[in-house]
Amino acid sequence: MSARFFCTSSFLFAALIFTGSFASTTAFAHSPICNCYNDDEDDSKVVCEGGFSDGGSAEGVGVKVLNDRDRVLINGAMNADSTFTFTKPDDDFHVIYDAGPSHQVIIYMDDIE
Amino acid sequence: MTRNLHRLLIRSSAIALGVVGFSASAVAHFQVLYTAEMAPTRGKATQFTMVFTHPVHGGPHMDMGQPEQFYVVSQRGGDSEPKRTDLMKYVTPIDWLSSKKAKGGEAKKSTKAFNASLPRSVTRSLGDHIFVLQPAPYYESGEDKYIQQFTRTMVNVGGVPGNWAEPMGLPAEIQPLNKPYANWTGGVFRGRVLADGKPVPNAEMEIEFINHAPDQDGHRFADAGEVELPQDAYGTQTIYADAQGEFTIGLPRAGWWGICALAIGADTEHEGKALSQDAVLWVQVKDMK
Numbered sequence: 416m417s418a419r420f421f422c423t424s425s426f427l428f429a430a431l432i433f434t435g436s437f438a439s440t441t442a443f444a445h446s447p448i449c450n451c452y453n454d455d456e457d458d459s460k461v462v463c464e465g466g467f468s469d470g471g472s473a474e475g476v477g478v479k480v481l482n483d484r485d486r487v488l489i490n491g492a493m494n495a496d497s498t499f500t501f502t503k504p505d506d507d508f509h510v511i512y513d514a515g516p517s518h519q520v521i522i523y524m525d526d527i528e
Numbered sequence: 529m530t531r532n533l534h535r536l537l538i539r540s541s542a543i544a545l546g547v548v549g550f551s552a553s554a555v556a557h558f559q560v561l562y563t564a565e566m567a568p569t570r571g572k573a574t575q576f577t578m579v580f581t582h583p584v585h586g587g588p589h590m591d592m593g594q595p596e597q598f599y600v601v602s603q604r605g606g607d608s609e610p611k612r613t614d615l616m617k618y619v620t621p622i623d624w625l626s627s628k629k630a631k632g633g634e635a636k637k638s639t640k641a642f643n644a645s646l647p648r649s650v651t652r653s654l655g656d657h658i659f660v661l662q663p664a665p666y667y668e669s670g671e672d673k674y675i676q677q678f679t680r681t682m683v684n685v686g687g688v689p690g691n692w693a694e695p696m697g698l699p700a701e702i703q704p705l706n707k708p709y710a711n712w713t714g715g716v717f718r719g720r721v722l723a724d725g726k727p728v729p730n731a732e733m734e735i736e737f738i739n740h741a742p743d744q745d746g747h748r749f750a751d752a753g754e755v756e757l758p759q760d761a762y763g764t765q766t767i768y769a770d771a772q773g774e775f776t777i778g779l780p781r782a783g784w785w786g787i788c789a790l791a792i793g794a795d796t797e798h799e800g801k802a803l804s805q806d807a808v809l810w811v812q813v814k815d816m817k
Contacts (some may be wrong), residue, residue, distance in 0.1 A: 448654060466604060490742060
């Protein structure tokens with residue numbers, strides 16, 4: 416192994432570590448946050464609010480309402496106000512706030528007040 | 529002769545400063561705007577207690593007049609618009625009982641304070657909810673002046689930040705440079721003293737710990753303090769902001785810490801007497817467990 420190869424390899428290894436650290440930092444710097452509650456004005460509806468721990472907007476973030484068999488009942492996205500309102504399904508359900516891989520929040524029906 | 533006169537003036541000033549300093553530490557009034565949790569995981573009904581007191585000693589308390597304003601400014605995320613909601617309809621008078629062990633206090637004596645039981649709708653949304661209390665000026669006979677403390681307590685729901693760092697343009701205000709609702713024991717808290725939105729250089733400030741746990745339903749503070757004070761100067765920590773109006777304090781213990789900037793408002797007179805318009809900000813600190 417030549418000294419030049421060793422230096423080049425070391426540089427690439429350091430660069431990879433740096434890139435990995437940076438990606439991790441970026442990913443963990445904004446955790447997805449979602450909260451759903453019964454609409455005070457219309458008991459048949461649920462309001463979900465989305466956001467991120469850095470204050471970023473949730474506009475466009477996907478929201479799915481699924482039943483116990485994981486069948487998608489409602490498929491939508493957060494609006495410009497970072498909210499998503501849906502009519503309660505007849506089935507038991509849960510909500511997935513999907514901000515990307517490893518950035519999903521699941522809210523179960525029993526936790527919605 | 530001139531030199532002796534100069535020395536005399538310096539001595540007189542030093543004595544005067546000493547008296548002023550003693551008075552300030554002996555009568556560190558704080559407008560408390562207390563709720564049990566500044567950082568709930570989800571929105572729920574909340575109860576606010578408004579007491580004008582000396583929190584490190586658990587009293588004595590002062591009678592409050594009817595508050596002039598009580599409102600909340602809420603914001604979810606950095607891009608949304610802040611929303612102001614008036615809360616005066618929830619403000620009701622209560623009798624706040626003195627602690628038996630309050631320094632200089634009279635056992636069982638009640639003073640006029642206020643309560644606000646807020647429905648879930650007020651803090652239902654994720655984000656920052658900045659509660660602002662503008663009390664009526666209080667006449668302090670011992671100093672023959674009025675005191676009016678513009679007080680802010682922030683509640684954050686769920687961890688989504690909002691407008692916590694934004695100045696509100698109050699006559700007297702402490703702009704936080706750390707989130708007031710998310711502080712670890714042993715950390716520091718930074719802020720900037722503002723009057724009408726402009727920094728106040730070298731503002732005199734007082735820091736106090738709520739040493740007697742508030743009992744919101746029993747309308748009193750706990751008889752026993754959490755911390756034994758070795759000497760009066762430890763009760764009220766006095767600091768000065770720097771030339772930019774900024775300050776940093778340590779947070780050595782979990783609980784509630786009050787930060788007050790004294791006499792920074794533009795209005796200096798009320799009903800023919802001197803008026804001190806102060807700013808109060810409350811900070812909650814938690815242990816790392």
